[in-house]
Amino acid sequence: MHWAISRRAQQLTSSAIREILKVTERPEVISFAGGLPSPATFPVAAMEQAVARVFADNPHAALQYTATEGYLPLREFIARRHGVDVERVLITTGSQQALDLLAKVLIDPGSPVLVETPSYLGALQAFSLFEPEFVSLPSDDQGLQPEALTAELTAGARFLYALPNFQNPTGRRMPLERRQALVQRARELNVLLIEDDPYGELSYTGNQLPTLLSMNPDGVIYMGSFSKVLAPGLRLGYVIAPPELHFKLCQAKQASDLHTPSFTQRVAYETIRDGLLDTHIPTIRELYGNQCRYMLDALARHMPAGVKWNQPEGGMFIWMSLPEGLDSMAILQEAVKRNVAYVPGAPFFATNPRQNTLRLAFVTVPPERIEQGVAILGKLFAEAIAAQAGHAKAA
Amino acid sequence: MHWAISRRAQQLTSSAIREILKVTERPEVISFAGGLPSPATFPVAAMEQAVARVFADNPHAALQYTATEGYLPLREFIARRHGVDVERVLITTGSQQALDLLAKVLIDPGSPVLVETPSYLGALQAFSLFEPEFVSLPSDDQGLQPEALTAELTAGARFLYALPNFQNPTGRRMPLERRQALVQRARELNVLLIEDDPYGELSYTGNQLPTLLSMNPDGVIYMGSFSKVLAPGLRLGYVIAPPELHFKLCQAKQASDLHTPSFTQRVAYETIRDGLLDTHIPTIRELYGNQCRYMLDALARHMPAGVKWNQPEGGMFIWMSLPEGLDSMAILQEAVKRNVAYVPGAPFFATNPRQNTLRLAFVTVPPERIEQGVAILGKLFAEAIAAQAGHAKAA
Numbered sequence: 036m037h038w039a040i041s042r043r044a045q046q047l048t049s050s051a052i053r054e055i056l057k058v059t060e061r062p063e064v065i066s067f068a069g070g071l072p073s074p075a076t077f078p079v080a081a082m083e084q085a086v087a088r089v090f091a092d093n094p095h096a097a098l099q100y101t102a103t104e105g106y107l108p109l110r111e112f113i114a115r116r117h118g119v120d121v122e123r124v125l126i127t128t129g130s131q132q133a134l135d136l137l138a139k140v141l142i143d144p145g146s147p148v149l150v151e152t153p154s155y156l157g158a159l160q161a162f163s164l165f166e167p168e169f170v171s172l173p174s175d176d177q178g179l180q181p182e183a184l185t186a187e188l189t190a191g192a193r194f195l196y197a198l199p200n201f202q203n204p205t206g207r208r209m210p211l212e213r214r215q216a217l218v219q220r221a222r223e224l225n226v227l228l229i230e231d232d233p234y235g236e237l238s239y240t241g242n243q244l245p246t247l248l249s250m251n252p253d254g255v256i257y258m259g260s261f262s263k264v265l266a267p268g269l270r271l272g273y274v275i276a277p278p279e280l281h282f283k284l285c286q287a288k289q290a291s292d293l294h295t296p297s298f299t300q301r302v303a304y305e306t307i308r309d310g311l312l313d314t315h316i317p318t319i320r321e322l323y324g325n326q327c328r329y330m331l332d333a334l335a336r337h338m339p340a341g342v343k344w345n346q347p348e349g350g351m352f353i354w355m356s357l358p359e360g361l362d363s364m365a366i367l368q369e370a371v372k373r374n375v376a377y378v379p380g381a382p383f384f385a386t387n388p389r390q391n392t393l394r395l396a397f398v399t400v401p402p403e404r405i406e407q408g409v410a411i412l413g414k415l416f417a418e419a420i421a422a423q424a425g426h427a428k429a430a
Numbered sequence: 431m432h433w434a435i436s437r438r439a440q441q442l443t444s445s446a447i448r449e450i451l452k453v454t455e456r457p458e459v460i461s462f463a464g465g466l467p468s469p470a471t472f473p474v475a476a477m478e479q480a481v482a483r484v485f486a487d488n489p490h491a492a493l494q495y496t497a498t499e500g501y502l503p504l505r506e507f508i509a510r511r512h513g514v515d516v517e518r519v520l521i522t523t524g525s526q527q528a529l530d531l532l533a534k535v536l537i538d539p540g541s542p543v544l545v546e547t548p549s550y551l552g553a554l555q556a557f558s559l560f561e562p563e564f565v566s567l568p569s570d571d572q573g574l575q576p577e578a579l580t581a582e583l584t585a586g587a588r589f590l591y592a593l594p595n596f597q598n599p600t601g602r603r604m605p606l607e608r609r610q611a612l613v614q615r616a617r618e619l620n621v622l623l624i625e626d627d628p629y630g631e632l633s634y635t636g637n638q639l640p641t642l643l644s645m646n647p648d649g650v651i652y653m654g655s656f657s658k659v660l661a662p663g664l665r666l667g668y669v670i671a672p673p674e675l676h677f678k679l680c681q682a683k684q685a686s687d688l689h690t691p692s693f694t695q696r697v698a699y700e701t702i703r704d705g706l707l708d709t710h711i712p713t714i715r716e717l718y719g720n721q722c723r724y725m726l727d728a729l730a731r732h733m734p735a736g737v738k739w740n741q742p743e744g745g746m747f748i749w750m751s752l753p754e755g756l757d758s759m760a761i762l763q764e765a766v767k768r769n770v771a772y773v774p775g776a777p778f779f780a781t782n783p784r785q786n787t788l789r790l791a792f793v794t795v796p797p798e799r800i801e802q803g804v805a806i807l808g809k810l811f812a813e814a815i816a817a818q819a820g821h822a823k824a825a
Contacts (some may be wrong), residue, residue: 038589038622039535039536039541039588040535040540041534041535041536041560041588043534044534044535044536044678044682046679047678047681047682047685071494072494074493074494075494077490079489079490079493082489082493083489086481090474091482094472094474094477094478095472095474097470098472098474098661098662099661100466100657100662100663101663102613110697115457115805128523128690129684129687131685131687132687133653134685135685135687139434139436139439139559140431140435140436140439141434141435142436142771143436143437143438146436156683159690160685161685163685164685189532191434193433217501225432227433252666266494266693267495268495268496268691268693269495269693270687270689270691272521280433283435283439283442286442287439287442287559288559289555290442290529290552290555290556290559291526291527291528291530291556291686292524292526292530292550293526295523295665295693296664296665297663299693302693398770
């Protein structure tokens with residue numbers, strides 16, 4: 036028997052992330068590849084108490100179907116935190132689902148969609164299923180360059196997708212002035228902004244910058260997540276959108292999974308309702324800040340000349356560039372033989388992949404293994420650079 | 431500011447189900463409209479113990495990201511139950527998500543999709559977002575008529591979507607001979623079957639018929655759900671598919687929500703691992719069988735001549751036809767004024783809606799209120815029939 040597969044499914048290829056995660060399951064591999072938060076940050080005891088309260092209070096409601104929009108007290112909590120009307124808040128099954136719903140509601144085949152260079156791979160995958168025409172926007176170490184946004188570049192764009200805070204994969208953060216300029220340019224050009232913000236709370240110093248949402252609530256769709264501040268296994272995210280779009284997103288969500296589990300929504304709400312995040316998030320910031328410093332110190336010690344990386348002020352990732360001409364995907368094969376893994380940068384580019392880039396994740400690796408893994412990579416990259424120089428000489 | 435909405439989102443209209451559920455939230459309304467299982471069937475104590483085990487055993491794994499395919503022990507449980515290879519099992523966020531993933535992977539705009547007459551509204555909504563061309567197949571009180579499947583009718587069809595057991599909305603079940611004939615015809619015509627089976631276990635006598643899956647595992651995609659045998663608030667469903675399609679569904683799921691919550695998957699597995707379903711499901715059957723009999727008895731007492739309904743052997747629904755020319759949607763307005771609700775049948779038809787049909791749900795309404803509500807409806811329908819006769823005489 037044979038079947039016809041949809042055009043969108045035909046273009047689905049095996050995900051680089053999936054294949055890499057398989058490799059790194061071997062315990063001897065020092066993996067800087069995973070995008071997982073540290074399980075040490077999961078507030079297990081608080082959640083266990085929260086579950087007990089859910090069972091004590093109203094277990095049948097927690098186990099029954101509920102409204103597509105989500106559990107009202109949780110939506111109200113989110114609305115208060117962002118200073119928006121609760122009617123704009125939709126709970127999603129992880130923020131990955133918000134990406135899927137936004138794509139469903141906003142993308143037609145061939146629609147221009149504006150993304151940062153590079154951008155979050157999971158978003159590129161979610162959007163790709165709806166066959167947009169990606170436009171990669173000029174970006175540098177501080178993120179998107181708002182002055183590069185022109186009427187020509189943004190013509191017909193359904194939206195501009197941005198991760199202003201400690202972006203996955205680069206770890207970079209967009210400064211305040213750029214945020215203001217971006218919101219201003221988007222308004223002038225009538226471009227809808229999607230602000231994806233899973234890492235905003237993870238500023239190591241606690242210094243947070245205003246969201247794009249706060250600068251123009253009617254022109255920005257904001258995506259938030261509990262995956263990095265509570266636990267990803269709950270699959271709880273949310274999207275804040277202007278009323279007309281909120282309504283369409285709810286309709287699309289109803290067709291997608293009816294609603295996010297009532298049970299996990301109530302557990303999350305009971306966990307955070309009395310202020311847990313205010314005491315809990317600082318502990319994550321401290322851990323991740325320390326982990327980042329261990330890796331930055333190791334990089335400074337072990338990386339050969341010609342290798343560049345940034346100094347994140349928050350989040351879970353460091354972005355690295357090898358000298359032009361080196362291919363981080365090819366080098367990964369050798370790295371894995373030496374029991375170290377990272378994610379090659381190319382899949383994060385919607386267009387014109389830069390093969391010499393890579394992403395390093397540091398939050399789950401113990402300090403001594405960071406040191407050990409970075410030393411191995413430093414040696415490997417030095418060899419690759421030397422080999423390249425040898426080739427150049429020979430040629 | 432204005433935005434362009436995708437073509438698929440433009441055609442999303444407000445759901446009849448949603449609007450009706452809003453009306454029936456008033457406590458004085460006797461609602462036969464809801465599709466909710468009875469909360470009395472939720473195994474709360476067993477689930478509370480299961481949660482305690484999840485926290486005792488490995489809370490960090492339950493709260494971390496997991497594989498897109500789902501929690502392996504739960505997948506193995508399902509595979510054993512259906513006698514299939516575990517590699518074919520994908521856990522979904524409710525079986526609604528399976529519909530969305532199947533649509534993503536199998537439907538192109540304009541693709542013919544074959545459905546029963548009538549069919550499940552949630553499936554029609556999920557498929558509609560991907561803009562198929564629906565073909566409604568000849569069906570009667572015993573479901574789909576396999577002998578009506580011709581090469582002409584099925585030409586180019588991406589799949590045939592069937593609910594052989596106690597279908598939502600009709601409550602009808604397809605007899606064994608029809609199942610065999612359907613699988614045989616589908617094989618001959620090279621039509622992929624999708625078997626949606628949330629109610630299969632809810633045969634009042636416990637008499638279950640073989641699944642289409644069991645008759646041709648390589649030509650049938652099977653969708654199951656824990657919503658009717660455990661609790662819908664967990665949002666746990668699954669899809670069993672031939673390997674090539676399983677792989678595509680996993681890729682689509684990764685882009686849709688990465689994975690179904692690890693936490694709910696483990697809670698469900700811990701709840702059922704030691705055989706709970708074997709003792710629990712018979713209690714649901716007994717309750718629903720009694721509820722169905724209460725309603726059938728009340729219908730026999732109160733419905734006027736000309737109104738027809740079926741005698742379900744399982745599930746949660748009775749399907750009713752008013753005399754031709756009556757419009758159940760128009761009559762619903764009056765019914766709600768008299769504090770009784772049902773779901774009009776028209777939205778369940780992919781094409782050529784039959785306005786005189788309606789769906790009655792009986793599992794959550796206490797017997798005395800069933801009696802009371804059916805009496806009100808009987809009177810109302812008698813009035814509508816009399817008014818129609820009056821109009822006919824006048825004309």
